[in-house]
Amino acid sequence: MAHETVGSNLSQAMEPGAIRPHGRHMDVVTCCHITSHLRVKMRMETRFSDVGNCIHLSAGQSPGKRVGVMDLSFEAESPLAPPAELLERLPSCDCLLQGDRCCRSWNPGCQIFFPPSEAPGRPQEQRCWSSFLEHRVPVVTEEVAREALLSFVDSKCCYGSAAAGDLVILELKQQVLRRYRLETFSESRISEWTFQPFTNHSVDGPQRGTSPRLWDIKVQVPPMFQEDTRKFQVPHSSLVKECHRCHGHGRYKCSSCHGAGTVRCPSCSRAKRRARPARRCQMCSGSGRQRCSTCSGRGNKTCATCKGEKKLLHFLQLVIVWKNSLFEFVSEHQLDCPGDLLAKARGETLFKDENTMVYPIVDFPLREISLASQRGIAEHSAALASRARVLQQRQTIELVPLTEVRYWYQGKTYVYYIYGTDHKVYVVDYPERYCCGCTII
Numbered sequence: 001m002a003h004e005t006v007g008s009n010l011s012q013a014m015e016p017g018a019i020r021p022h023g024r025h026m027d028v029v030t031c032c033h034i035t036s037h038l039r040v041k042m043r044m045e046t047r048f049s050d051v052g053n054c055i056h057l058s059a060g061q062s063p064g065k066r067v068g069v070m071d072l073s074f075e076a077e078s079p080l081a082p083p084a085e086l087l088e089r090l091p092s093c094d095c096l097l098q099g100d101r102c103c104r105s106w107n108p109g110c111q112i113f114f115p116p117s118e119a120p121g122r123p124q125e126q127r128c129w130s131s132f133l134e135h136r137v138p139v140v141t142e143e144v145a146r147e148a149l150l151s152f153v154d155s156k157c158c159y160g161s162a163a164a165g166d167l168v169i170l171e172l173k174q175q176v177l178r179r180y181r182l183e184t185f186s187e188s189r190i191s192e193w194t195f196q197p198f199t200n201h202s203v204d205g206p207q208r209g210t211s212p213r214l215w216d217i218k219v220q221v222p223p224m225f226q227e228d229t230r231k232f233q234v235p236h237s238s239l240v241k242e243c244h245r246c247h248g249h250g251r252y253k254c255s256s257c258h259g260a261g262t263v264r265c266p267s268c269s270r271a272k273r274r275a276r277p278a279r280r281c282q283m284c285s286g287s288g289r290q291r292c293s294t295c296s297g298r299g300n301k302t303c304a305t306c307k308g309e310k311k312l313l314h315f316l317q318l319v320i321v322w323k324n325s326l327f328e329f330v331s332e333h334q335l336d337c338p339g340d341l342l343a344k345a346r347g348e349t350l351f352k353d354e355n356t357m358v359y360p361i362v363d364f365p366l367r368e369i370s371l372a373s374q375r376g377i378a379e380h381s382a383a384l385a386s387r388a389r390v391l392q393q394r395q396t397i398e399l400v401p402l403t404e405v406r407y408w409y410q411g412k413t414y415v416y417y418i419y420g421t422d423h424k425v426y427v428v429d430y431p432e433r434y435c436c437g438c439t440i441i
Contacts, residue, residue: 136176137176137348137399137401137421138401139174140172140174140401140403140418140423141172142169142172144418144423145169145172145403145405145418146164146165146167146169148418148423148424148425149164149167149405149416149425149427150164150165151423151425152164152425152427153430158433159430159432159433160432160433161432162432163409163430163431163432166409167407167408167409167414168407168408168409169405169406169407170406170407170408170413171404171405171406172403172404172405172406173335173403173404173406174401174402174403174404175333175334175335175401175402175403176399176400176401176402177330177331177333177342177399177400177401177402178330178331178350178366178369178397178398178399178400179328179329179330179331179342179343179345179347179397179398179399179400180328180329180330180361180369180372180373180376180395180396180397181326181327181328181329181395181396181398182326182327182328182358182373182376182377182380182393182394182395183225183324183325183326183327183393183394183395184324184325184327184380184384184390184392184393185224185225185322185323185324185325185390185391185392185393185394186322186323186325186384186388186389186390186391187221187320187321187322187323187388187389187391188320188321188323188387188388188389189214189215189318189319189320189321190214190318190319190321191214191234191316191317191318191319192316192317192319193314193315193316193317194314194315194317195312195313195314195315196312196313197305197306197307197308197309197311197312197313198240198306198309198311198312198313199309203238203239203240203313204233204235204236204237204238204315205236205237205238205239206236206237208235208236209235209236210236211234211235211236211237211316212234212235214318215389217232217234217318219232219320221322221391222322224391224392225324225392225394226322226324227322227323227324228321228322229319229320229321229322230319230320231317231318231319231320232317232318232320233315233316233317233318234315234316234317234318237315237316238313238314238315239313239314239315240311240312240313240314241311241312241314242310242311242312243303243305243306243309243310243311243312244305244312245303245304245305245306246303246305246306246310248310248311249303249310250302250303250306250308250309250310251300251301251302251303251308252300252301252303253299253300254292254294254295254298254299254300254301255294256292256293256294256295257292257294257295257299259299259300260292260299261291261292261295261297261298261299262289262290262291262292262297263289263290263291263292264288264289264290265281265283265284265287265288265289265290266283266290267281267282267283267284268281268283268284268288322391323388325380325383325384327372327375327376327379327380328343329368329369329372329375329376330342330343330400331366331368331369332368333402335402335404335417336404336417336428337402337404337417337419337426338426341419341424341426342400342402342419345400345419345420345424346400346420346421346422346424347398347399347400347420347421348398348399348400348421349396349397349398350396350397350398350399351396351397352394352395352396352397353394353395353396354392354393354394354395355392355393356390356391356392356393357390357393358377358393358394358395359377360373360374360377361373361374361395361397362374364397369397373395376395377393377395380393400419400420400421401418401419401420401421402417402418402419403417403418403419404417405417405418409431410431412431414428414429414430414431415428415429416428416430
């Protein structure tokens with residue numbers, strides 16, 4: 001994915017009033033996380049570029065002991081964090097709080113910043129629900145029930161239509177359900193180190209200014225309640241270092257032939273044929289070896305990490321995630337229809353409230369709806385308050401019709417359900433099903 005660079009005019013310091021006390025979790029630009037990760041790597045097994053020299057540190061080995069360059073044939077592709085001395089050139093990096101731990105011991109001057117909170121919407125006015133409760137959904141008649149089943153059967157290749165046309169409807173049980181739905185559209189920001197091949201272009205490093213903090217960077221917000229993920233390069237956070245994969249050579253030894261350029265011939269069982277020419281192996285002409293197809297006989301390959309450029313441009317990448325969190329509740333019913341179908345069913349909107357922050361419904365005549373509203377808002381608030389910024393909330397109450405249809409066909413009684421305003425059908429058991437294992441929902 002191509003990275004977008006945010007203009008330098010966005011690198012403004014956060015207002016002092018935005019500073020919060022230590023003790024809450026927030027995703028921000030950090031030096032602490034990278035440094036602690038580097039120290040763990042050095043204790044176990046680390047390879048990094050140190051002023052142009054290739055140094056290999058193993059567990060229990062003295063840092064001053066120099067060893068030869070390792071065979072890179074099986075080296076992992078994952079990049080290492082830049083050395084700590086390079087990170088010190090980025091004074092604008094804030095520390096990343098993980099749980100209740102902070103990097104104050106490493107950087108006593110670091111500060112914790114949280115996303116700016118939006119002002120809540122206006123308090124809910126007292127509503128008169130009588131007009132809402134007078135609303136009724138259309139009644140499902142026998143004709144509508146039969147047409148819904150016929151339409152359902154016609155859409156299935158292994159269901160016969162004779163039963164749907166000849167059945168005798170015995171009973172219709174209708175019920176109107178209330179479905180409460182809360183949507184919370186939020187924005188979260190995290191930073192991560194990434195890299196790309198360095199092609200001798202200008203480097204936007206700390207020498208060009210102070211990097212803006214995560215929540216100071218202005219970006220275009222997508223349409224409300226539409227999820228999206230975008231990545232941006234944090235201004236003035238770039239630095240150049242030797243490629244960790246090839247140690248600055250641009251190429252590395254081929255892992256298939258180990259640098260020889262040839263491999264043993266698989267056609268002649270890896271044995272050199274010295275028989276008469278008529279019986280020599282056609283694949284290797286009796287030499288017992290073939291040109292390596294991985295490296296085309298060169299014995300080495302262009303480094304896939306730096307693309308042969310020998311150096312990498314490391315920079316902090318801002319990852320912005322816009323997410324739509326959903327809370328749903330369907331009122332109780334006595335009919336045996338799966339709840340997941342009712343959650344997805346099309347309903348008729350009875351009430352809709354949308355604002356930056358919505359208030360719980362407290363006076364709805366059906367108490368379980370009011371309790372669901374309070375619970376949903378509390379859950380979203382607790383889940384998002386410390387790690388994301390709420391951009392918009394929307395809560396709705398919908399009427400979802402549900403009808404149980406009992407019918408008789410060839411001496412047996414069957415049942416199916418019609419749900420939603422678009423008359424979707426759920427069949428428990430259908431008498432004319434031609435292939436086994438087709439429980440269609």
